[in-house]
Amino acid sequence: MDRKELSTLTIRNLMLEVLGDDQFCKKxxxxxxxxxxxxxxxENLFMLTEIIAIEKNLIEQKTHVASMAWSDPRRNLYEGKNTxxxxxxI
Structure with a gap:
């Protein structure tokens, strides 16, 4: 089932929310x-933005959001593969 894509404004707002939420980031x-x-x-911001979008039911989690060490570069994001x-x- 197709879903409506998130707008640039929505993604930007999610990123700003992540940047300002210490507890969410630490969790x-x-x-x-x-x-x-x-x-x-x-990549840390992208990972956390994806997690918050899933938690807010804006996107459905179909793939595993890869955990990684802080400041550790993540592979390129590929729709349906690792994001x-x-x-x-993206």
Missing amino acids: HSNGYSFQNTYGAHQ DFSINE
């Missing part, structure tokens, strides 16, 4: 957050 990244550490990669975001959302 999903082994105690790290953007406000108390340095060296995070954009539930569509190619346009």
Whole structure:
């Protein structure tokens, strides 16, 4: 079943929410957050944005959101392989 893609505005707002929510970040990244550490990669933000979108039922979790070490680069995102975001959302 197809779903409506998230708009750029929605994704941006989710990213800003993640950046400002220490508890959410710490819960999903082994105690790290953007406000108390340095060296995070954009992949950390992408991973956490996907998790918050799933938790808010904006996208359905069909693939496993890969956990990773903070600041550890993640492979490129591929729709339906290692992310539930569509190619346009990526």
